[in-house]
Amino acid sequence: MSQLKIFGLVIFTLFTMVACSGQDGSVELTDNQKNLVAERIAPHGQVVMAGQAVVSAVASAVRTGESIYASNCQACHNYGVAGAPKMGDVAAWADRLTRGIETVYANAINGIGAMPAKGTCMDCSDDEIIATIDYMLENSQ
Numbered sequence: 001m002s003q004l005k006i007f008g009l010v011i012f013t014l015f016t017m018v019a020c021s022g023q024d025g026s027v028e029l030t031d032n033q034k035n036l037v038a039e040r041i042a043p044h045g046q047v048v049m050a051g052q053a054v055v056s057a058v059a060s061a062v063r064t065g066e067s068i069y070a071s072n073c074q075a076c077h078n079y080g081v082a083g084a085p086k087m088g089d090v091a092a093w094a095d096r097l098t099r100g101i102e103t104v105y106a107n108a109i110n111g112i113g114a115m116p117a118k119g120t121c122m123d124c125s126d127d128e129i130i131a132t133i134d135y136m137l138e139n140s141q
């Protein structure tokens, strides 16, 4: 976010310079001076723009079952907290699956017992939760 501030500052500075340069000729720059200023500002503008591209690339990074598991589920499912079926516990997951995979999906999406709805990933879509469960099941066979 600090990059946004820097970017805002650059814009503000540019704007102020443009506004001042036109006023009653008092701060009129020669063409040469204007070019020098533009040259000095340009690289900074480019650096900021590159930084912003990185920020937005990170923000829009595709979430996978693996990354959702790492950020929202492993705190309970790595250790079996409150009776959560553990990642890699073949028997525990086979037991859950006897009810049918659709029920297992639905229980995770809606919550069941100490399992919070969507495993606390409230901005996950149903499909993302399902992909995360598939990831857990693939690693628990």
Ligand code: HEC
Pocket (backbone or CB within 6 Å): 068, 069, 072, 073, 074, 075, 076, 077, 081, 082, 083, 084, 085, 096, 103, 104, 105, 107, 108, 112, 113, 114, 115, 116, 118, 119, 120, 121, 129, 132, 133
């Ligand atoms: C706060 C701890 C906690 C978190 C965080 C959590 N779970 Fe669970 N989860 C549980 C517990 C406890 C159960 C067992 C609930 C029961 O059967 O009573 C469970 C059960 C499940 C089940 C089996 C449902 C069934 O039908 O038996 C699935 C699938 C599941 N969790 C997926 C997830 C996913 C995916 C995430 C992350 C997006 C997640 N959980 C995050 C505690 C958690």
